[in-house]
Amino acid sequence: MSITLDQVTKHYGGAPVVNDVSLDIGDGEFFVLLGPSGSGKSTLLRAIAGLSGVDHGRISLHGRDVTHVAARKRGVGLVFQNYALFRHMTVADNIEFALRVRHMRARARRARREELLRLVALEGMDDRLPAQLSGGQQQRVAVARALAHKPEVLLLDEPFGALDAKIREELRRTIRQVQRELGITTVLVTHDQEEAFAMADRIGIMNQGRLLEVGAPHELYARPATRFVATFLGAANLFLARRTPDGIQVGGKTMGSAERAPGAPEHEVVAVVRPEEVELAAARESLGSRYLGNGVIDEITFTGALERLRVQLDEAVHAPLLAASDADARALQVTRTRQVNRGFEVQQGQTVAVGLRRVHVLPTPISSFTACAPSALRADVLSRQPLLAELVARMKTRVAVRIEPALGHTDAPCEAQGEFFGTTVIAAEGDNVERAEWLLRRGVKDLLVLPEAAAPPQRVLIHWMGEAARSATLAVSASVLRHVPAEAVYLGIFPGRSDSERHSYGMRELLDARSEAQAAHGLEMRTELHFGDVAQELTRRLAEAPAQMLIVGVTELKHFAQGFRALLDGGRWPVLIVQRGAP
Amino acid sequence: MAAVLPHGALADDAATRPGEHTWVHAIVRWLCITVSLTFIAAVLLAPLATVFAMALAHGLEVYARSFADPDTLAAIRLTLTTALVVVPLNTVFGLAAAWAIGKFEFRGKSMLITLIDLPLAISPVISGMVFVLLFGLHGWFGVWLQEHDISIVFALPGIILATMFVTFPYVARELIPLMQQVGNDEEEAAITLGAGGWMTFFRVTLPKVRWGLVYGMVLCNARAMGEFGAVSVVSGHIRGLTNTMPLHIEILYNEYNFVGAFAVASLLTLLAVLTLVVKTLVERTGYRRR
Numbered sequence: 001m002s003i004t005l006d007q008v009t010k011h012y013g014g015a016p017v018v019n020d021v022s023l024d025i026g027d028g029e030f031f032v033l034l035g036p037s038g039s040g041k042s043t044l045l046r047a048i049a050g051l052s053g054v055d056h057g058r059i060s061l062h063g064r065d066v067t068h069v070a071a072r073k074r075g076v077g078l079v080f081q082n083y084a085l086f087r088h089m090t091v092a093d094n095i096e097f098a099l100r101v102r103h104m105r106a107r108a109r110r111a112r113r114e115e116l117l118r119l120v121a122l123e124g125m126d127d128r129l130p131a132q133l134s135g136g137q138q139q140r141v142a143v144a145r146a147l148a149h150k151p152e153v154l155l156l157d158e159p160f161g162a163l164d165a166k167i168r169e170e171l172r173r174t175i176r177q178v179q180r181e182l183g184i185t186t187v188l189v190t191h192d193q194e195e196a197f198a199m200a201d202r203i204g205i206m207n208q209g210r211l212l213e214v215g216a217p218h219e220l221y222a223r224p225a226t227r228f229v230a231t232f233l234g235a236a237n238l239f240l241a242r243r244t245p246d247g248i249q250v251g252g253k254t255m256g257s258a259e260r261a262p263g264a265p266e267h268e269v270v271a272v273v274r275p276e277e278v279e280l281a282a283a284r285e286s287l288g289s290r291y292l293g294n295g296v297i298d299e300i301t302f303t304g305a306l307e308r309l310r311v312q313l314d315e316a317v318h319a320p321l322l323a324a325s326d327a328d329a330r331a332l333q334v335t336r337t338r339q340v341n342r343g344f345e346v347q348q349g350q351t352v353a354v355g356l357r358r359v360h361v362l363p364t365p366i367s368s369f370t371a372c373a374p375s376a377l378r379a380d381v382l383s384r385q386p387l388l389a390e391l392v393a394r395m396k397t398r399v400a401v402r403i404e405p406a407l408g409h410t411d412a413p414c415e416a417q418g419e420f421f422g423t424t425v426i427a428a429e430g431d432n433v434e435r436a437e438w439l440l441r442r443g444v445k446d447l448l449v450l451p452e453a454a455a456p457p458q459r460v461l462i463h464w465m466g467e468a469a470r471s472a473t474l475a476v477s478a479s480v481l482r483h484v485p486a487e488a489v490y491l492g493i494f495p496g497r498s499d500s501e502r503h504s505y506g507m508r509e510l511l512d513a514r515s516e517a518q519a520a521h522g523l524e525m526r527t528e529l530h531f532g533d534v535a536q537e538l539t540r541r542l543a544e545a546p547a548q549m550l551i552v553g554v555t556e557l558k559h560f561a562q563g564f565r566a567l568l569d570g571g572r573w574p575v576l577i578v579q580r581g582a583p
Numbered sequence: 584m585a586a587v588l589p590h591g592a593l594a595d596d597a598a599t600r601p602g603e604h605t606w607v608h609a610i611v612r613w614l615c616i617t618v619s620l621t622f623i624a625a626v627l628l629a630p631l632a633t634v635f636a637m638a639l640a641h642g643l644e645v646y647a648r649s650f651a652d653p654d655t656l657a658a659i660r661l662t663l664t665t666a667l668v669v670v671p672l673n674t675v676f677g678l679a680a681a682w683a684i685g686k687f688e689f690r691g692k693s694m695l696i697t698l699i700d701l702p703l704a705i706s707p708v709i710s711g712m713v714f715v716l717l718f719g720l721h722g723w724f725g726v727w728l729q730e731h732d733i734s735i736v737f738a739l740p741g742i743i744l745a746t747m748f749v750t751f752p753y754v755a756r757e758l759i760p761l762m763q764q765v766g767n768d769e770e771e772a773a774i775t776l777g778a779g780g781w782m783t784f785f786r787v788t789l790p791k792v793r794w795g796l797v798y799g800m801v802l803c804n805a806r807a808m809g810e811f812g813a814v815s816v817v818s819g820h821i822r823g824l825t826n827t828m829p830l831h832i833e834i835l836y837n838e839y840n841f842v843g844a845f846a847v848a849s850l851l852t853l854l855a856v857l858t859l860v861v862k863t864l865v866e867r868t869g870y871r872r873r
Contacts, residue, residue: 051771071774078775084768088790097786098776142772149777 001063002027002185003048003153007524008057010043016485017043018054019209020524025202028183030176032196035206036232041189044206045155048187050074062152077146081158083138085130091117091141092126098149116144119178136167143175147182154179156188160195172198193233197221205229208485213522221274225363225522226482227322227396230272235333237278238322238396240368241271241361242421248359251319255290255359267445268367268421270322270397272360275335279355280311281344289355293317295332297350307341309334311354322368322397329398365475366446368422369399372439374407382427387454387574394483399425408435413442420444427452428571433561436568440557440579446476447579451571457549461541462490462525465534465563468581469553470513471520476578477551478521486549488525490514491541498531506531539566542573549574555581634852638845649846657823658831658847661742665827666807669746673803674796677754682788685762686770699755702748711745711816737819742827745813750806757799761792797865805858809851 003025010018018040025031033041046052048059050071058067066074086094095116099109117123120140130138139159146154156175160168176199179186190196196203197217204214205228213220213229224230227238242249244266249255255271281287295311302308311332313319321329332354346352369392373379379401382388392399402424406412408431423446426435432449439447460481464473481488492510494502510527517523530537542548550567554560554577567575639646649655680699684692702710716722718735728735735741769791773783789796811829818825826834828851835844 049775051775071771072777072779074775076775078772080768080772082768084772086769086773086787086790097773097778101777101782145772145776 001025002029002061003031003187004058004060004063005044005048006058006060008044008047008054008059010040010047010052010054016209016487018047019485019487020057021206021209021211022057022518022524023204023211023214025185025187028185030179030186030188030199030201032200032203033187033189033206034193034196034203034232035191037191039206040209041191041206042157045078045157045187045189048153049076049078049155051078075149075151076153076155077149077151079139079142079146079154079156079159081161083130083135083142083162085138085142085145087130089129090126091122091128091130091133094130094141095145095148097145102149112148113144116147119147119181120144120174134167135163136171139163139171140174143178147178147184152185154184154186156186158189158191160190160192168195175199205232207232207482210482210485211522212482223360224272226479227270227362227364228482230360230362231396235275235335237273237275237332239271239273239359240320240322240398240422241269241359243267243269243361248361250356250359251292251317253290253292255292255356266419270362270364270367272362273356273358275308275333276337277356277358278311278332278334279357280309280334280336280346280352281355282352284353287353287355289357292319292354292356294351295354297346297348297352298331300346300348305338307336307338309336309346311352313354320398363475364479365472366395366397366423366479368397369425369448370402370420370422371399371425372402372404372407373427374403374405376401376403378427379403382425382450385427385450385452385454387456388425388448388450390456391480391483395479408438410434410438422446423448423576425450428568428574432568432571433565436564436577437557437560440554440560440577445579447577449568449571449575449577451574454549454574455547456484457486457574458547459545460484460486460488460549460551461538462488462551463493463534463538464553464578466553466555466581468555469578471516472580473551473553473578474513474517474521474523476576477525478517478523480549480551480576481523488517488523490517490525490527491530491538492527493530493532493534493537495533496531502531503529535563535566542567549576551576551578553578553580555579631852634845634848637841638849640845641842645842646846649843650850652843654823654826655831655835655843655847658826658828659850661739661826662808662828664739665743665746666804668743669750669807670800670804672747673751673754674800676751677756677758677799677803678796680755681758681762681792684759686767696759699752699759701752702750703752707749707810707812708816710748711813714741714744714748714817736817737821737825739825741817742814742825745817746807746810749810749813750803753803753806754796754799757795757802758792761795765791794865794868798862801858801862801865805855808854 001024003023005021005023008018008021009016021044033044035041043052047054050066050069054067058065060066061074061076086097089097092113095113096109099112104112113126114123117125120143122137122140122144125133125137130141133141143159159175160171163171172195188199200217202214203217203220205212205220207228212226213224220229221233224233230236230238239250241255244254247254248269248271250271279287279289284291293316294314295317297309298312299310300307311334313321313330313332321332369388371379371383371388373382383399383401388399404415406415407426420439420443424439424444425448426432426439428449428451436447436449460477462473462477464470477488490510490513492506492513494506496502506529510529514525514527517525530541538550538552542550550573552575680695683689684696715736717724718728718741719725720729735744769787770783773787778786809829814827815830818827818830820826820830820834822834828847832844832847832851835847
């Protein structure tokens with residue numbers, strides 16, 4: 001491996017800007033770090049270059065641990081967004097700087113310089129000052145300068161940011177060509193997904209300091225695993241859908257029958273439909289794909305090769321779209337090529353039949369939230385709780401309201417119709433344990449007990465009681481932590497006192513849990529080993545610092561009240577209960 | 584102009600439009616130029632002319648003879664020595680302070696910026712007094728210094744200290760905004776290319792700020808040579824020993840040796856003019872490049 005990052009973490013004033021990033025970049029690979037501004041991608045690049053230190057974790061270049069090696073001894077080439085050429089030096093002196101530092105002879109320096117200038121197509125520009133060059137030429141010089149000392153790794157920090165579109169394209173091609181020719185491992189940081197697609201062998205997508213997903217461009221585009229990646233890489237329509245034994249249902253109509261899973265219980269999922277996978281036709285019969293419903297063309301935008309449309313879905317289509325506002329909850333984004341457009345031309349206001357060609361289901365376990373309370377008023381208040389509102393906004397999902405007048409009354413049946421889908425939320429008031437148990441016994445899989453004043457957590461503690469809940473708890477934790485800039489800590493708690501044999505058993509368990517979290521869910525978490533009573537240990541740990549949250553997996557409800565009373569009563573912290581494996 | 588324009592409302596209308604070439608505009612321009620030129624003539628050119636007129640009042644020979652006086656020569660030497668010590672020291676300090684302020688975040692940074700300006704704000708006499716209070720015979724370190732036979736006040740070290748105190752803001756003031764503005768990218772590039780700290784400083788940082796640095800040094804030098812108040816307090820006015828040029832001028836004047844006083848004054852003025860010329864050249868070449 002050329003570049004290996006292991007649990008790299010960097011804080012600025014308490015908040016993590018780079019949060020537990022682990023990554024392997026292969027020899028000669030062109031890797032693009034993509035993310036919105038403030039996602040920590042540039043900080044990560046500077047950490048690789050050695051210009052900023054890390055608080056935690058290790059960085060290796062070609063197998064050599066450089067975590068504590070000074071930037072000038074790392075042997076990397078770095079290209080900055082604003083070129084950072086030495087303005088008082090000529091192009092030749094700029095390029096030869098690294099060679100002079102290494103006391104290379106004048107003749108060898110000149111030969112290397114000429115070679116580099118040819119590489120970036122700037123022959124004969126040796127005696128110019130940077131101010132006499134155009135932006136694109138300056139950046140070429142910067143690339144040549146960064147390559148002069150034959151670095152093992154080339155790092156590019158938004159190198160095209162200050163250039164206009166045409167020159168950007170040209171320089172992109174040059175850099176890609178140079179990279180292929182030299183076979184140098186390259187990391188490029190950008191916020192431009194088109195640039196990432198055009199250049200990358202693999203893309204890593206960052207948000208809020210976390211590396212969310214890594215993969216080949218087409219893989220990430222076709223099969224994103226998270227809502228953020230689905231919407232950040234290109235446009236996407238997100239539906240709240242159902243996974244049923246017959247396949248994926250959107251708006252009550254089965255779409256992806258390929259993903260049939262007989263025997264599995266029905267549950268709510270988030271489905272991604274790319275705008276180009278939506279088909280429009282004059283009538284249901286002429287659709288080549290699965291029919292979703294009817295809609296009215298709301299807006300048509302011409303963008304050259306493509307035509308962008310917005311289609312307002314009919315009231316009769318019960319397919320809630322996850323959108324920023326309620327007004328957009330029925331607006332479907334569609335793009336069509338000129339060719340398709342010629343086959344079926346549409347006008348604004350026209351009613352069309354809408355079909356979906358391809359539906360991709362996100363593996364994320366948290367689909368939507370349902371605020372559940374005995375009265376409409378209290379449910380409404382709960383649905384606007386700040387932490388819940390923030391989670392909903394960040395996860396780009398929605399919160400529904402469900403009224404259960406008999407909530408918590410031992411033998412009372414459910415009032416509202418149907419099963420519980422998604423994550424159910426109750427307010428932490430009194431008798432939390434009774435209400436939680438009541439809901440869990442009536443089929444709630446994921447239950448969030450939310451204190452009124454709960455703020456976004458800075459640390460999320462993770463624990464499960466029973467192996468059957470392990471995988472689901474990790475999945476839910478990973479989903480939460482992708483959207484909250486907090487650190488994850490897994491608490492392994494084992495009954496009884498600590499002794500060496502139990503201690504080593506516990507350590508093995510922790511390592512297993514950590515590697516599963518990392519491999520299967522992309523979740524980096526720290527681990528702690530405790531001995532004693534589970535509820536007591538959890539309560540003690542939660543009480544130690546403010547702004548903590550607990551995610552706990554359970555498999556059975558036999559001693560639920562007894563075990564959870566201390567954790568839930570008083571409502572001092574948010575608790576997310578994940579129930580799996582129970583009958 | 585006025586004759587071409589119609590009177591009354593139309594003229595008023597024209598006058599309210601900026602950039603229009605009206606008679607109001609013309610008057611205002613003429614007035615501004617006259618006032619400023621008169622002012623400069625009255626407070627700057629007339630005194631300057633007087634200096635040279637008085638110095639040459641008894642002919643060139645007398646003028647030249649004033650410089651043969653050993654006390655005058657000593658004063659010139661002392662002033663130049665002081666400037667020669669003070670300017671490099673303040674340059675080093677200014678670079679260090681500007682580097683610290685421009686490149687690092689630390690506690691008390693804004694405090695440091697304020698403190699650097701302090702000598703500009705307090706009276707030079709007080710600046711001198713401070714050193715007398717510290718190192719004078721009745722000062723904090725006075726007895727200790729006397730025991731070890733070290734003289735600071737009423738000697739060269741005191742003059743240098745007082746001058747340094749008065750002039751240390753100049754280089755730093757000039758460099759701080761420059762360092763903050765140029766940023767760190769070029770230095771970081773140099774480091775990733777393998778350069779060490781000194782090399783980065785001399786090959787990258789210093790060339791970037793060199794014109795600002797020269798400008799600050801010129802200002803610092805001008806003030807160092809011309810300082811009167813602070814130096815007057817610490818010097819003790821010993822002829823031929825601790826008299827700098829400005830002090831010497833005052834003594835000669837009080838002795839009714841007008842030609843001698845103005846001759847030294849003319850030299851000091853020439854040094855100041857030279858400084859200004861250097862400053863202007865620096866501004867032309869250096870600032871035009873950016």
